[in-house]
Amino acid sequence: xxxxxxxRLTLGSLPQDLQHICTDHPFERLLHSRGRDxxxxxxxxxxxxxxxxxxxxxxxxxxxxxxxxxxCSAKNIAVVPFGGGSSVVFGVNPPxxxxxxxxxxxxxxxxxxxxxxxxEVSMCARVQGGVFGPSLERQLKPYGLTLRHFPQSFEFSTxxxxxxxxxxxxxxxxxxxxxEVVESVRLVSPAGVTETRRLPGSGAGPAEHRLxxxxxxxxxxxxxxxxxxxxxxxxxASATIIFKGTSDDEAFMxxxxxxxxxSQAGLQPANLRLVYGAEIARMAQEADLQNSAVLLVGFETPxxxxxxxxxxxxxxxxxxxxxxxxxxxxxxxxxxxxxxQREGIAGKWGTGFMRGGYTFSAAVFxxxxxxxxxxxxxxxxxxxxxxxxxxxxxxxxxAEHSDGGVVTCRLTHVYPDGPAPYYTIIARTE
Numbered sequence: 001x002x003x004x005x006x007x008r009l010t011l012g013s014l015p016q017d018l019q020h021i022c023t024d025h026p027f028e029r030l031l032h033s034r035g036r037d038x039x040x041x042x043x044x045x046x047x048x049x050x051x052x053x054x055x056x057x058x059x060x061x062x063x064x065x066x067x068x069x070x071x072c073s074a075k076n077i078a079v080v081p082f083g084g085g086s087s088v089v090f091g092v093n094p095p096x097x098x099x100x101x102x103x104x105x106x107x108x109x110x111x112x113x114x115x116x117x118x119x120e121v122s123m124c125a126r127v128q129g130g131v132f133g134p135s136l137e138r139q140l141k142p143y144g145l146t147l148r149h150f151p152q153s154f155e156f157s158t159x160x161x162x163x164x165x166x167x168x169x170x171x172x173x174x175x176x177x178x179x180e181v182v183e184s185v186r187l188v189s190p191a192g193v194t195e196t197r198r199l200p201g202s203g204a205g206p207a208e209h210r211l212x213x214x215x216x217x218x219x220x221x222x223x224x225x226x227x228x229x230x231x232x233x234x235x236x237a238s239a240t241i242i243f244k245g246t247s248d249d250e251a252f253m254x255x256x257x258x259x260x261x262x263s264q265a266g267l268q269p270a271n272l273r274l275v276y277g278a279e280i281a282r283m284a285q286e287a288d289l290q291n292s293a294v295l296l297v298g299f300e301t302p303x304x305x306x307x308x309x310x311x312x313x314x315x316x317x318x319x320x321x322x323x324x325x326x327x328x329x330x331x332x333x334x335x336x337x338x339x340x341q342r343e344g345i346a347g348k349w350g351t352g353f354m355r356g357g358y359t360f361s362a363a364v365f366x367x368x369x370x371x372x373x374x375x376x377x378x379x380x381x382x383x384x385x386x387x388x389x390x391x392x393x394x395x396x397x398x399a400e401h402s403d404g405g406v407v408t409c410r411l412t413h414v415y416p417d418g419p420a421p422y423y424t425i426i427a428r429t430e
Contacts (some may be wrong), residue, residue: 129160166214
């Protein structure tokens with residue numbers, strides 16, 4: 001922070017009502033100038049950004065945000081909305097000097113952290129945009145309700161960030177993107193305050209709130225959101241299926257056939273994640289997973305009467321038809337009550353997965369490249385050579401620029417018409 005470039009602006013140049021909510025402290029400027037991608041972390045080790053943000057604003061009201069936007073519009077100053085700063089696509093990084101702005105002010109939504117209203121009849125809640133994931137769930141718990149939107153960045157990301165980036169949660173099938181649980185959006189833009197109508201659904205032309213969901217902060221600062229909630233689950237059923245082959249690649253494709261069949265059967269498990277055996281072995285410290293792929297299947301419900309065993313047995317039957325075998329065999333019942341940590345491979349991998357964001361920083365200091373990229377493809381293209389071509393191109397690039405490294409894949413979200421393959425690369429470099 002000591003070598004950070006001085007602000008291009010002075011606090012004294014701001015209107016009086018903005019000076020008390022803005023800071024030019026080097027730590028805050030540095031913290032708000034990069035996201036959490038591996039590239040961001042590596043560059044932080046190398047030194048401060050060339051074009052850091054000049055001020056960080058901590059508004060407490062919509063009027064504060066409007067005042068910042070009005071001043072910046074008049075003075076050609078860029079504005080960057082900031083939730084938790086967990087972006088891995090450079091979404092919170094200030095624009096470069098070459099873009100011609102007189103300066104940059106980052107708006108941190110730290111104080112917009114309240115659950116404002118709960119409609120228990122409709123199972124919806126009005127939430128401020130700066131609420132972090134764990135805080136939201138704590139505030140909803142007394143009502144017996146939950147959003148159950150758990151991205152890997154859950155601890156360090158906000159409702160406003162989820163909405164602005166159209167983030168995806170932990171559900172592998174069914175409603176998993178944030179826009180599927182957004183009822184209404186309120187945001188502040190240079191033109192004023194906009195709030196979409198609160199509706200469960202509408203067939204009357206384009207839905208205005210969908211214009212703002214995924215707008216990446218370009219249309220305004222999200223201050224409030226009405227979210228559709230659900231009852232907290234009381235019953236869960238889970239199982240782990242192992243696929244074997246002559247290689248991880250072959251085993252993974254066999255598992256993918258099972259995932260396709262389950263996703264097209266209408267069973268909609270909460271968890272349906274297929275992972276390369278090498279990745280599971282690394283994250284779960286399991287040694288006996290050579291030439292394998294692991295499928296994690298889970299169902300959950302708030303309904304005491306729902307028969308999760310029947311759903312699970314249907315899913316596992318399809319998996320066995322594709323060559324998989326159930327870890328530990330078939331118990332009398334797969335159902336457990338309440339929450340808690342899963343056991344076996346699934347539990348170990350889940351713990352490692354949620355710890356994954358932290359390993360990016362450790363990888364930099366260990367001289368490793370550790371990064372991910374995700375895509376989406378229809379099943380016909382996935383089985384028609386897409387996966388093999390991605391692996392071949394990635395392995396070729398790693399061989400040319402590192403010691404060769406490792407490429408693994410997991411299917412994190414799946415749909416009846418195709419999966420969302422998520423690739424991880426690890427390689428040692430100078």
